[in-house]
Amino acid sequence: xRNSALIVxxxxxxxMMQSTPKQYLPLSExxxxxxxxxxxxxxxxxxxxxxxxxxxxxVLYAEAVSGIRSSKxxxxxxxGSTRALSVLQGLEALRxxxxxxxxxxxxxxxxxxxxxxxxxxxxxxxxxxxxxxxxITDALWKVEDxxxxxxxxxxxxxxxxxxxxxxxQKILDAHLNCQTSAKDDVxxxxxxxxxxxxxxxxxxxxxxxxxxxxxxxxxxMRQQALPRKGTI
Numbered sequence: 001x002r003n004s005a006l007i008v009x010x011x012x013x014x015x016m017m018q019s020t021p022k023q024y025l026p027l028s029e030x031x032x033x034x035x036x037x038x039x040x041x042x043x044x045x046x047x048x049x050x051x052x053x054x055x056x057x058x059v060l061y062a063e064a065v066s067g068i069r070s071s072k073x074x075x076x077x078x079x080g081s082t083r084a085l086s087v088l089q090g091l092e093a094l095r096x097x098x099x100x101x102x103x104x105x106x107x108x109x110x111x112x113x114x115x116x117x118x119x120x121x122x123x124x125x126x127x128x129x130x131x132x133x134x135x136i137t138d139a140l141w142k143v144e145d146x147x148x149x150x151x152x153x154x155x156x157x158x159x160x161x162x163x164x165x166x167x168x169q170k171i172l173d174a175h176l177n178c179q180t181s182a183k184d185d186v187x188x189x190x191x192x193x194x195x196x197x198x199x200x201x202x203x204x205x206x207x208x209x210x211x212x213x214x215x216x217x218x219x220x221m222r223q224q225a226l227p228r229k230g231t232i
Contacts, residue, residue: 001100001101002047002048002097002098002099002100002101003045003046003047003099003100003101003102003103003121004046004047004048004049004050004094004097004099004101004102004103004168005040005043005046005048005049005050005102005103005104005105005163006049006050006051006052006087006090006091006094006102006103006104006105007033007036007037007040007049007050007051007052007105007106007107008052008079008083008086008087008090008104008105008106008107009023009033009051009052009053009054009057009061009079009107010052010053010054010057010078010079010080010083010086011023011054011083011107011108012054015209015210016208016209016210016211016214018211020060021054021057021060022108022208022209022214023036023064023107023108024057024060024061024063024064025214027110027214027217027218027221028217028218028221028222030064030067031064032107032108032110032208032214032217033051033061033064033065033107033110034064034065034067034068035110035111035221036105036106036107036108036109036110036112037049037051037065037068037073038068039110039112039114039117040072040103040105040117041068041070041072041073042114043114043117045117045118045121046072046103046117047072047097047099048072048074048094048097048099049070049072049073049074050074050076050077050090050093050094051065051073051074051076051077051090051107052076052077052078052079052086052087052089052090053076053077053078053079054078054079055078058076061076074093074094074097077089077090077092077093082181083182083184084175084178084181084182084188087104087175087185087188088172088175088176090104091168091171091172091175092172094168095172099168100167100168101121101124101165101166101167101168102165102166102168102171103117103120103121103163103164103165104162104163104164104165104166104171104185105162105163105164106162106207108207108208108209109161109162109205109206109207109208110208110217111202111204111205111206111217111220111221112132112162112163112202112205113202113204113205116132116163116199116201116202116205117163119132119199119200120132120163120164120165120199121165123165123197123199124165124166124167126197127195127196127197128166128167128170128171128189128194128195128196129164129165129166129167129170129171129185129186129189129194129195129196129197130164130165130166130196130197130198130199131160131161131162131163131164131165131184131185131186131196131197131198131199132160132161132162132163132164132199132200132201132202132205133158133159133160133161133198133199133200133201134158134159134161134200134201134202134203135154135157135158135159136154136157136158136159137154138154139151139154140152140153140154140157158198159201160184160186161201161202161205161207162184164184164185164186166185166189166194167194170189170192170194171185171188171189171194173192174188174189174191174192174194175188177191177192178191178192179191204220
């Protein structure tokens, strides 16, 4: 089975308060995007990797991937004005690879565990799609003008992450026919009545959004690099 990965890297990341888009900021001697790409390049079940970028970022992208030598990495394509349009551009570019499945992942999640990629792929033998998510453990409140006004039942509420994996042709058709401004690809899939399974995600698989997230990612990567007790 041919599995493709699609990395969405066309956003501007304004909440980082940086002139450089967050996916091109430094992280552990490389960039955020380099670290994200590297996870999927090294995965033995991924055959092709397509990155969708902003047209303004051609030079930044070329610099970010200059050290990557892999036939899996396809030439980048330009995204659209929304995330959904960017994903569609990436899916269209992957048509020629004829994949059976595709994993769609945020460029700003550079700490995705390999086991999570396996988990969403393995779920596709029973469902049209699968996505990483975490159940809510905190109390939830609806707030207006800074004041709590109503509690929200958390029992069936999960925090969506990426990767999100799908049968390729089904998610491509769903995007081609979707008429709404979807928040993510799970929403696109559900508009097409596809079956989508939530897979337990990982706390370290957080999305870099604010400056403090970069520091947190650096800390996690340093901890992961430390030798475990009893190892050499």
